[in-house]
Amino acid sequence: MGIEPAVQRAVKPALVKAGRLCKRYVQRAPxxxxxxxxxxxxxxxxxxxxxxxxxxxxxxxxxxxxLAACLVMLEKPDAxxxxxxxxxxxxxxxxxxxxxxxxxxxxxxxxxxxxxPRFSAAEIISEPLxxxxxxSGNQLRTRACELMEEVGLCADWADRHPLEFSGGQxxxxxxxxxxxxxxxxxxxxxxxxxxxxxxxxxxxNLLLDLQASRGLTYLLISHDLGLVGQFADFxxxxxxxxxxxxxxxxxxxxxxxxxxxxxxxxxxxxxxxNFYAAQAGSR
Amino acid sequence: xxxxxxxxxVHSVLLLVGVSLSCFLLxxxxxxxxxxxxxxxxxxxxxxxxxxxxxxxxxxxLPWRYGRWMKSVLRGEWxxxxxxxxxxxxxxxxxxxxxxxxxxxxMIVAWLLAVPLGVWIANRSGxxxxxxxxxxxxxxxxxxxxxxxxxxxxxxxxxxxxxAGGMTSAEFERLGLWAKIRDLAAHLVVPTTVxxxxxxxxxxxxxxxxxxxxxxxxxxxxxxxxxxxxxxxxFRYALPAAANPLISxxxxxxxxxxxxxxxxxxxxGWPGLGPLLLEASMSRDFYxxxxxxxxxxxxxxxxxxxxxxxxxxxxxxxxxD
Numbered sequence: 001m002g003i004e005p006a007v008q009r010a011v012k013p014a015l016v017k018a019g020r021l022c023k024r025y026v027q028r029a030p031x032x033x034x035x036x037x038x039x040x041x042x043x044x045x046x047x048x049x050x051x052x053x054x055x056x057x058x059x060x061x062x063x064x065x066x067l068a069a070c071l072v073m074l075e076k077p078d079a080x081x082x083x084x085x086x087x088x089x090x091x092x093x094x095x096x097x098x099x100x101x102x103x104x105x106x107x108x109x110x111x112x113x114x115x116x117p118r119f120s121a122a123e124i125i126s127e128p129l130x131x132x133x134x135x136s137g138n139q140l141r142t143r144a145c146e147l148m149e150e151v152g153l154c155a156d157w158a159d160r161h162p163l164e165f166s167g168g169q170x171x172x173x174x175x176x177x178x179x180x181x182x183x184x185x186x187x188x189x190x191x192x193x194x195x196x197x198x199x200x201x202x203x204x205n206l207l208l209d210l211q212a213s214r215g216l217t218y219l220l221i222s223h224d225l226g227l228v229g230q231f232a233d234f235x236x237x238x239x240x241x242x243x244x245x246x247x248x249x250x251x252x253x254x255x256x257x258x259x260x261x262x263x264x265x266x267x268x269x270x271x272x273x274n275f276y277a278a279q280a281g282s283r
Numbered sequence: 284x285x286x287x288x289x290x291x292x293v294h295s296v297l298l299l300v301g302v303s304l305s306c307f308l309l310x311x312x313x314x315x316x317x318x319x320x321x322x323x324x325x326x327x328x329x330x331x332x333x334x335x336x337x338x339x340x341x342x343x344x345l346p347w348r349y350g351r352w353m354k355s356v357l358r359g360e361w362x363x364x365x366x367x368x369x370x371x372x373x374x375x376x377x378x379x380x381x382x383x384x385x386x387x388x389x390m391i392v393a394w395l396l397a398v399p400l401g402v403w404i405a406n407r408s409g410x411x412x413x414x415x416x417x418x419x420x421x422x423x424x425x426x427x428x429x430x431x432x433x434x435x436x437x438x439x440x441x442x443x444x445x446x447a448g449g450m451t452s453a454e455f456e457r458l459g460l461w462a463k464i465r466d467l468a469a470h471l472v473v474p475t476t477v478x479x480x481x482x483x484x485x486x487x488x489x490x491x492x493x494x495x496x497x498x499x500x501x502x503x504x505x506x507x508x509x510x511x512x513x514x515x516x517x518f519r520y521a522l523p524a525a526a527n528p529l530i531s532x533x534x535x536x537x538x539x540x541x542x543x544x545x546x547x548x549x550x551x552g553w554p555g556l557g558p559l560l561l562e563a564s565m566s567r568d569f570y571x572x573x574x575x576x577x578x579x580x581x582x583x584x585x586x587x588x589x590x591x592x593x594x595x596x597x598x599x600x601x602x603x604d
Contacts, residue, residue, distance in 0.1 A: 072508050073508070074504055074507055074508060097510070098510035099510075101508060101509060101510035102509075102510065104508075105508065105509075106504075106505065106508050108501040108504070108505065110501055113500055113501040113502060114501035114502050114504075114505055115502055115505075116502045116506075116520065116524065117502075117524070118523060118524060127506065127509065128509035131506065131509045131510055131511045132509065132510060174505075177505070181509070
């Protein structure tokens with residue numbers, strides 16, 4: 001995180017920019033005219049500074065994961081624009097999109113579900129390389145083993161299946177798969193929740209190491225404010241599909257302007273205040 | 284693997300013995316016997332009937348008859364048919380082959396249709412194609428096979444394009460090989476179509492259901508995020524992962540090979556096990572009924588055994604025990 005985030009923000013152009021992003025889900029019950037409308041994203045404006053960690057926080061159902069799905073182009077936004085490295089990507093054609101996908105990768109929350117249970121570890125990691133036709137045959141296997149070592153897994157385990165790994169090891173496997181295509185932007189959709197604290201810390205360290213060695217930009221989606229306070233440079237707070245507050249971490253968590261942010265912080269007040277007391281001491 | 288197979292085989296044999304016992308018990312409880320109608324015939328003396336009854340062992344207690352039947356099973360005769368005056372096995376083999384020809388053809392056609400259709404509908408899930416197909420399969424599922432068969436027969440009779448019933452034409456024996464095959468195929472069309480239409484809705488819905496479930500799984504989303512093509516995603520990634528419940532279902536449809544078509548066979552005059560079972564039941568041809576039931580059970584057991592073994596082969600996770 002070396003350079004002061006605020007300085008980076010001033011110097012570098014945004015890696016990802018979202019403008020007035022909207023996404024609405026309409027569900028209709030069978031044999032009924034009643035519609036259930038969920039506005040998952042409402043006029044979301046958003047910027048992600050390269051080389052930094054931006055966190056999106058908010059309670060469940062606030063639109064965090066929809067935002068991630070739109071940024072990784074699994075969902076098409078109903079309206080609005082997404083800019084990546086200076087290109088508008090939300091209206092791209094199939095082929096251009098396929099090329100672009102290697103630059104933006106997603107790490108899911110549930111590592112057991114995110115890995116094809118029928119594939120071995122090596123197959124899982126080489127899957128994106130194969131899809132993007134970057135390598136083939138023996139090269140794939142070598143590359144997979146290298147990536148396993150990079151995320152701290154023993155390359156001897158290449159033939160194991162995902163369910164033979166522990167939760168933390170599976171998340172490392174998922175990270176290895178995500179970085180296989182050399183992306184510049186990694187979205188961590190609750191990737192650290194559901195792990196015990198020591199494992200969480202290990203994965204966090206791995207992510208920080210990778211950020212340093214590969215110059216990655218992270219978007220961390222989380223409801224764990226303790227984690228966000230520790231890891232993020234910028235924080236965006238979502239509430240009912242809107243971003244209600246967005247700025248550098250100290251500003252948003254230390255001096256929240258919006259009522260909802262204050263409520264969110266209040267709900268974990270003891271945790272947060274302990275954390276800030278500790279951090280004030282360390283700085 | 285061998286231990287698993289052994290255990291399953293022992294289970295299967297026990298199951299077959301259990302079924303034969305209950306089959307004996309139930310048919311023994313049913314009133315009347317094959318020779319009761321003879322009693323009404325004034326030309327046959329009661330003494331003759333009694334002599335026949337004792338010859339076939341019908342005056343003996345049930346356990347004794349079961350023991351005698353078991354011996355004949357071990358000899359490979361599977362009991363003796365009163366009506367046909369021949370060992371049950373000889374009758375069963377011919378009829379079972381006819382039934383198998385019809386049902387395996389129907390099963391193959393049904394699966395070949397159901398898998399691509401189900402996958403396609405799952406891919407269109409939530410859109411109008413999905414809704415139309417779901418309504419269509421519900422409708423088809425609600426129509427009894429009986430109605431389907433009668434409707435098709437009606438069409439065939441009105442249009443004269445296909446033979447309506449039976450397995451071969453009257454002049455079958457005089458035809459050349461190629462003409463024989465064509466004749467057989469023409470007779471197969473109606474019963475096969477009915478069976479396919481009857482099983483298609485269930486299969487399509489199962490394929491669709493398990494595909495939709497897998498398509499929502501994060502690992503499929505991950506593959507999409509890597510930029511995978513739609514066809515490859517559907518058939519190479521999602522279909523294998525969705526296969527487990529389908530393999531079990533496949534085993535069930537193998538299991539139903541001998542028993543699933545009884546009604547359709549009776550209506551379309553296909554000389555399979557169906558008409559045989561019906562006749563045997565009507566005339567209380569005791570050992571023949573038991574034989575047909577045992578043959579169906581045998582296929583049931585083989586089918587589920589096959590499905591379980593296939594599951595183990597396909598999916599390493601089933602292995603855990």
